[in-house]
Amino acid sequence: MKKSLSGIIQLIVAALSLTTAQAQGTHMSTYCNPINIDYTYAVYDAHKDISYRSGADPAVVEFRNEYYMFVTRSMGYWHSTDLQNWSFIHPEKWYFQGSNAPAAFNYKDSVLYVAGDPSGSMSVLYTDNPKKGDWKATPSILWDLQDPALFIDDDGQAYMYWGSSNTYPLRVKKLDKEHRFKPSEETVELFKLHGDQHGWERFGENHADTALAGYMEGAWMTKHGGKYYLQYAAPGTEFNVYGDGVYVSDSPLGPFTYAPNNPVSYKPGGFANGAGHGSTVEGPGGQYWHFGSATVSVNMNWERRISMFPTHFDKDGLMHVNTYFGDYPHFAPAIAGREGAFAGWMLLSYKKPVKASSVLQDFRADHMVDENIKTFWVAENNNDQQWVEIDLQKPGRVHAIQLNYHDYKSDLYGKVHGLYHRYLITGSTDGKNWVTLVDRSDNHTDVPNDYVELGTPQTVRYIRFQNIHAPTTNLAVSGLRVFGQGQGKAPQKVRSFSVNRRTDRRDAMISWEKQPDAQGYNVLWGIAPDKLYSSWLVYGDNTLELKSLSVDQTYYFSVEAFNENGVSARTKVVKVE
Known part of the structure; x- marks a missing residue:
């Protein structure tokens, strides 16, 4: 039987969309938070049989025009050439249980330094080949450091900042770089939290805890325009309001002045909340980026992800991190002239009707479209018979899709090798004829927060996710987020503000x-x-x-x-x- 012309056209469109989907992932012009890396499974609570991924406290540095990201308890670290696509490095030598709140610093592209022993008593590690990871340790020991931050000034003088406490201030010691990073006898106390003056430093979700004091932690130093920007995190990593503030000085030892626009990195709303305990790095084209910790905190408080945001210094020297629409698609660091700009693609899937092949207990399918990273769908079985279908209710032009998996009783611990996700996402205008939007059917990588920009945007009304393989015990998804442009009108200006x-x-x-x-x-x-x-x-x-x-x-x-x-x-x- 001969196919109709419309049927042939549909087959051609499907083939083209499959071809573009297969090319997705490595050359996308946009990114979306939380960033999609193969997060390590935590071992903190293995004795309680509590399994979850965690990525937090990112220390990102440039070294020889490439980038390295060191993350708490990750059993290694990540490498990138563009701040967008990351690959995991298994170093020759590393901390047995991973680094803790690591510090990192590139000294004149000759040596990369790292510190972050979980015990708090640590040497400074160094290598000139981080891709190999043949780390060596200085003989000198720095005692009782939590959340260290290493900084070496232009004159070669080294400093170690540290602190993680709801009582004590951030502190700093000079280090003698020419003599094994030997620390000075003098310790300089810098500043501490003042929740009575700075509302964002108060503890709790939405800063609502009136009994406990907030935690000051996660120091990071950035030198820009001759000024020293000492960043710090507050009030607690498990909260939506976890952010970074900054004090500014003309000297690495202070005195430091509180920035009037604090917190400078703050993302309490939306899907992926939190932007604290981070690092600031200069990326392609001289654009700065701030990496921070985003909270999940479902299985355990320490369940987190990583987000990155474009960062600027204005004409008055104020540092500010742009978290506007911070978990929607933005242009990638390598897109010259638009790096970090909001792509303008809106959320087509928010609270739209959802059907699923199966539902385990009360973990409903509509949790995938409620823009809450803490709620999730769980299928009755983890096999290739599981699917989800979203009715966007009106046709929309789809530009990108983000699929966020969740760990529900995953029973995985540490850096597990060989994990991979496989799935297929299709779209339809009528619920009958489908074209491929995202093809991960032959994927060999671990993509827990997979974000895919379509090579050719497609106008569809229905979105269908078909599971093929998820590496966890259960198939669980916290967010199936569809981004694009609707065909209606934007809202009118708000009144009575x-x-x-x-x-x-x-x-x-x-x-x-x-x-x-x-x-x-x-x-x-x-x-x-x-x-x-x-x-x-x-x-x-x-x-x-x-x-x-x-x-x-x-x-x-x-x-x-x-x-x-x-x-x-x-x-x-x-x-x-």
Whole structure:
């Protein structure tokens, strides 16, 4: 029987989409947080049979025009040529249970230094060949260090910063680089948290814990424009408000001045929350990037992922990390002129109807589209008969898809070799005729947060995920996120926007009138009308209690609405004394 012309066209389209899908992954123009690396399984809680991946405290450095990322307890580290595609290195020599909150520093492209012994008593490791990983150790021992940060200034003087405490300040010692990194006798105490003055340093989810003090940790030093930017994390890694602040000085030893726009790295809303305990590195084209820890904290508090954000220093020397739409697609570091810019692709899958082949207990399929990394679908079985289908309700032009797996009773520990994920994602305009969007049917790599940019965008209404192989005991997915452009209109500008600063000046209640066609809103604030460097993505609601303000700082606020079709104009900026 002869095929109809329309049928032949559909076959050609399917073949073309398969070809482009097979080319995806290594030459994408965009990336999406959390970044997709083969995260190591934690061993902290193996005695309790609690299995989960964790990637946190990333120390990212450039060395000979390439990049290395050292991550807590990962049994090795990652290498990249472009800050986008990472491959794991099994070094010849390394810490038996992985490094802990590691420090790293590139000295004049001659030697790469690392410190991060989990005991806190450590030598400085060094190598000129990190791809081989033939690490050697200096004889000198640095005692009782937690969360170290190594910095060597342009004059060759070395410094070690450290601290992880809800009581003690960050500290620093000079190191004698020419004599085995021998530490100085003098310890300089720098600064500690002041939650009574800086709202974002308060403990708890949404800074709501009034009993416990926040933790100061994760120091990292960046020198820029002759200034020293000492970054630190607060208030706790398991919270949505985990972020990084910065103090600035003319000297590595201080005195340091608190930056008025703190926290500089802050992402409390959206799918992947948290942007703390990170590192800042200069990437391709001189663009800076900040890597931070994003919380999952379902199986255990220490269940985390890694995100990266474009970072800038403004004309007044203020460092700021751009987390605006921070877990949506952004242009990759190697895309000159657009590196780090928001791609403008919106979320087509948010709270859309979902069907699944099977559901285990209460781990429903609609958890995959609720933009909550802590909720997830679990299939009754982990086999190639499991599928999920999303009805986008209206046709949309799909540009990219992110598939986030979850560890539900995975029973894996440490750096497990040979893990891989295989699946197929197809799309349809009518629910009957399907074209391939993403083909991972012959994938041989571990992709727990897989993000795929389609080589050729496709206009579809239905999205279907077909499992082929997941390396875990159970098939569990926390987010099947479809990005693209709807065919309707963006929301109108938000009305009735108000900011009520509380008697406790660290807090403000922000409200606005709900827009009928809005998925969510971005609340933006900063210390000047042209410095709205902070943002909080809110889904559904039309209020936000913001508890991250500094007592003695004036702020400026605005809000915008968004949906699958685009983003509204922002409201007029409101000044709040």
